[in-house]
Amino acid sequence: MYRRFLSFLLVAFLLTFPKSELLAQIKDSRPIIGRWDLTVQMDRVAPSWLEVKLSGLKTLVGYFVAEGGSARPIAEVKYDNGKVSFSIPTQWDVSNNPMVFEGTLENDQLSGFITTPRGARYPFTGVRAPLLKRTTPVVWGKPIQLFNGKNLDGWHMSGKEQQWVAENGILKSPRSGSNIITDAQFTDFKLHIEFRYPAGSNSGVYLRGRYEVQVEDNYGLEPSSTLFGGIYGFLTPNEMAAKKPGEWQTYDITLIGRRVTVIANGKAIIVDQIIPGITGGALDSKEGEPGPIYLQGDHGPVEYRNIVLTPAK
Secondary structure (H helix, E strand, O other): OHHHHHHHHHHHHHHHOOHHHHHHHHHHHHHHOEEEEEEEEOOOEEEEEEEEEEEOOOEEEEEEEOOOOOOEEEOOOEEEOOEEEEEEOOOOOOOOOOEEEEEEEEOOEEEEEEEOOOOOEEEEEEEEOOOOOOOOOOOEOOOEEOOOOOOOOOEEEOOOOOOOEEEOOEEEEOOOOOOEEEOOOEOOEEEEEEEEOOOOOEEEEEEOOOEEEEEEOOOOOOOOOOOOOOEOOOEOOOOOOOOOOOOOEEEEEEEEOOEEEEEEOOEEEEEEEEOOOOOOOOOOOOOOOOEOOEEOOOOOOEEEEEEEEEEEO
16 A cells, blocks of 8 residues: 555656656756765875765765765755755864855866865865776685784784784784784785673774774674674664674675675674775775785774685685
């Protein structure tokens, strides 16, 4: 009965709305529809991401990822004659003002300004995000030990706080500080990594430096895209596989193009799902390029060991 009622409303709308005008509106909105990798010029070069979708007959909606935080829904994206704009409520800023996005689409490239809830105005540019489809079967190479268990050779830290140390085969961050990043960069790979954290702590494993698999003390909670095992803000695990804090845990992650599989503590919690775009905290928005593995060290103490990556040939 409900479906019949919706069908009736749709037919009634189409009969009263001039068809040529409706088709023209849909056609005019097509250039902005899709996923966009953004670069924002702040006090540093910051990555960002935007997706615009057509909802129903003519309304544009979307998702936005800033340099930090998770993907946020956009209730309405306004687009007319190459001009695009929207506003979304604050996420982590202590402010009552929204974030405002204003841009121009020209020659299939975006440019414009983002005004933060605190009033700062930053220029940005944007290009279409690549599909990252793979057309041939993957052939795997030889496994690589990313951490030698003795020192930090092959790694560098992102900030001034140099708190990571190697002790007895364990890569340790005893307190909040810098993130740690591999010198080497990778495209498609299988990654085995083991980790341990104290109660209440939080970390993350970034794939190609752009897509975070959340590491957090969430034992016993319902699964969420922002909790243990989730692709932060995008993909929700099918179950909560976290162990209690203080126990060693494992991720076995396969990334091919945008397709990701996450096996946590022996349980397949995300299986061959598409990652839409970069997550908050990404190193950059250059999704078509190889990138490093990076481990988050700015959200509390954490330990890693047995970090083995098998690259695709």
